Amino acid sequence: MRNASSSGFTYADLFAGIGGFHAALSHGGGRCVYVSEIDDRARATYELNWIAPLPGADQPQVNTDITKATPEHGAVDVPEHDVLTAGFPCQPFSKSGMQRGMDEARGTLFWNIARILEDRTPSVVLLENVRNIAGPRHRHEWDVIIRTLREIGYRVSDQPTVFSPHLLPPAEGGTPQVRDRVFILGTYIGAERVASEIAAERIPGPVVDRRASAGWSVDDWLTEWILDDDEAITDIDRYRLTAIERDWINVWDDLVARYRQETLTSLPGFPLWADHWVSEGTLDPLDLESMPAWRRSIILKNARFYDSHRTLINGWRKRHPQFSAFPASRRKLEWQARDLKSLWDGVFQLRPSGIRVKRPSYLPALVAITQTSIFGPRSRRLTPHEAARLQGFPMNFSFGEQRDAASYKQVGNGVAVGAAWHVFRTHVAQNADDLPQDLVDSVLAAPRAPSTSLSAIRS
Known part of the structure; x- marks a missing residue:
C-alpha cells in the first residue's frame, strides 16, 4: 500500500465547489494535489481562498471538466493521491440488460469518479450527496454505486451514513444548521478481500449514527453564534x-x-x-x-x-x-x-x-x-459570509467581488465542513489497520474541531 506524503497525506478534490472538503481535510494535515470544478464562479471562489495563498510549488493541479481527464481507455490525468473526495451530482443509471458495476455507471459522472478510483486506488474514498440518494426512489442508483465501489476493491457499507452539522457541538466542529447529507466512505483493500468479507458477512455498518454527540443537545444551539456584528457588515441595508x-x-x-x-x-x-x-x-x-x-x-x-x-x-x-x-x-x-x-x-x-x-x-x-x-x-x-460560517468555513473566507446571488448559490451547494470532518475522522479511526500509518497519525492527531469551526470563538 502506498505511503502517505510527508505532509500527512494527499487528496484529490472532485466536484469541489468552494472547498468544504478542502477545509476539512487540510485541517487533518492533508495536502490537496488535484481540484476539479466545472463552474467558473465556484472555481474562482475556491482558488481565491484555497489556492492563491499557497506557494506555487504547493498549488494543486486544477481541472475544469473531469470528463476530459478520465478517458475510457488509458490512464487518467489525475496525480497519485491518498484520499479522493467528491460531492458528486447523481444522475440516473441505466436499468437495461444485465449490466453491472462500472459498465452500468458509464455515461454518468459517478463513472468518472470510478475511473479514477480504478486507476489510482487511493486509500480512502469520501463521497457526499443529498439524503434522497439512499431513498427508495433512487434504490437502483444506490445499489450501482455500492456495487461498483466494491468491484474496484473498496470496503464500503451498503447502509448510508447520514449526518448533519447541528448534531455536533461547536467543540467538535458543529454549526447550527439542519443539513442531513449522505456520506459514502470506503477503504481500499482489494476486490478479493472485499468479496471474502462479504461472503463472511463482515459488512460494515454506517460510519456514524444520526444522533447528537454525547452530552450535546441540539436545542443548545443559538443562531446568533454564526452572525457577524451588524456594525461590521458593509452595506447592511441590502440584507x-x-x-x-x-x-x-x-x-x-x-x-x-x-x-x-x-x-x-x-x-x-x-x-x-x-x-x-x-x-x-x-x-x-x-x-x-x-x-x-x-x-x-x-x-x-x-x-x-x-x-x-x-x-x-x-x-x-x-x-x-x-x-x-x-x-x-x-x-x-x-x-x-x-x-x-x-x-x-x-x-x-x-x-x-x-x-x-x-x-x-x-x-x-x-x-x-x-x-x-x-x-x-x-x-x-443572513449575509453570504454568515451563510459560509453556517457551513463551517473560516472567518476570513471571502467571495471576492461577485454578486450575492452567486455566493448564496455556492454555499447552498457546498459541503458542511464539520460534518465532513467528523465522518472522515471516524472512518479513519475505524479502518486504521488498513490505512497508511502517516495518514492515520495525521488525521487522529488533529484537533477534534476543524480550525475553521465556531469552537475558537463560541465554545
Whole structure:
C-alpha cells in the first residue's frame, strides 16, 4: 500500500465547489494535489481562498471538466493521491440488460469518479450527496454505486451514513444548521478481500449514527453564534427587510398575539392557509374527494380552525385590510416555532409555500435558491459570509467581488465542513489497520474541531 506524503497525506478534490472538503481535510494535515470544478464562479471562489495563498510549488493541479481527464481507455490525468473526495451530482443509471458495476455507471459522472478510483486506488474514498440518494426512489442508483465501489476493491457499507452539522457541538466542529447529507466512505483493500468479507458477512455498518454527540443537545444551539456584528457588515441595508416584507410579518405577528391572548397557547403546527378560512359546512364534498389526501387534510384543518376562532380571525382581517392584497404565498403561514411568542423572536423564511417560522436555535439547510433565512431579532437576512460560517468555513473566507446571488448559490451547494470532518475522522479511526500509518497519525492527531469551526470563538 502506498505511503502517505510527508505532509500527512494527499487528496484529490472532485466536484469541489468552494472547498468544504478542502477545509476539512487540510485541517487533518492533508495536502490537496488535484481540484476539479466545472463552474467558473465556484472555481474562482475556491482558488481565491484555497489556492492563491499557497506557494506555487504547493498549488494543486486544477481541472475544469473531469470528463476530459478520465478517458475510457488509458490512464487518467489525475496525480497519485491518498484520499479522493467528491460531492458528486447523481444522475440516473441505466436499468437495461444485465449490466453491472462500472459498465452500468458509464455515461454518468459517478463513472468518472470510478475511473479514477480504478486507476489510482487511493486509500480512502469520501463521497457526499443529498439524503434522497439512499431513498427508495433512487434504490437502483444506490445499489450501482455500492456495487461498483466494491468491484474496484473498496470496503464500503451498503447502509448510508447520514449526518448533519447541528448534531455536533461547536467543540467538535458543529454549526447550527439542519443539513442531513449522505456520506459514502470506503477503504481500499482489494476486490478479493472485499468479496471474502462479504461472503463472511463482515459488512460494515454506517460510519456514524444520526444522533447528537454525547452530552450535546441540539436545542443548545443559538443562531446568533454564526452572525457577524451588524456594525461590521458593509452595506447592511441590502440584507434588511423591506417595508413590504415587514408588513407581511407584522400582520401575521398580530394574529399570533391575538391567538395567544385568546387561547393561552401557540398557533397549531399545520400550514395556515388564510384563503381557505371558511366554514367547514360550505366546503363541497365532491371537490374535497377529488383532492390529494394531503391537500384535503390541510383544507379541512383550516376550515375547522376558522370555525373555532371565527370572531378572532374576522376581527384580525378587519384590522388589516391590506392582507387580502398580499401575494398568495404570503397569505400562508407555517408555524414551526412551538411556544415562541412572536415571529420577530424567531428565524423565518419567505418560501413559495408560505412564511415558515422556527425557533432561533438551529437553521434549516442552506439551499442553492433564494430562501435565505431571516433572523427575526435583527430583522435581516443572513449575509453570504454568515451563510459560509453556517457551513463551517473560516472567518476570513471571502467571495471576492461577485454578486450575492452567486455566493448564496455556492454555499447552498457546498459541503458542511464539520460534518465532513467528523465522518472522515471516524472512518479513519475505524479502518486504521488498513490505512497508511502517516495518514492515520495525521488525521487522529488533529484537533477534534476543524480550525475553521465556531469552537475558537463560541465554545
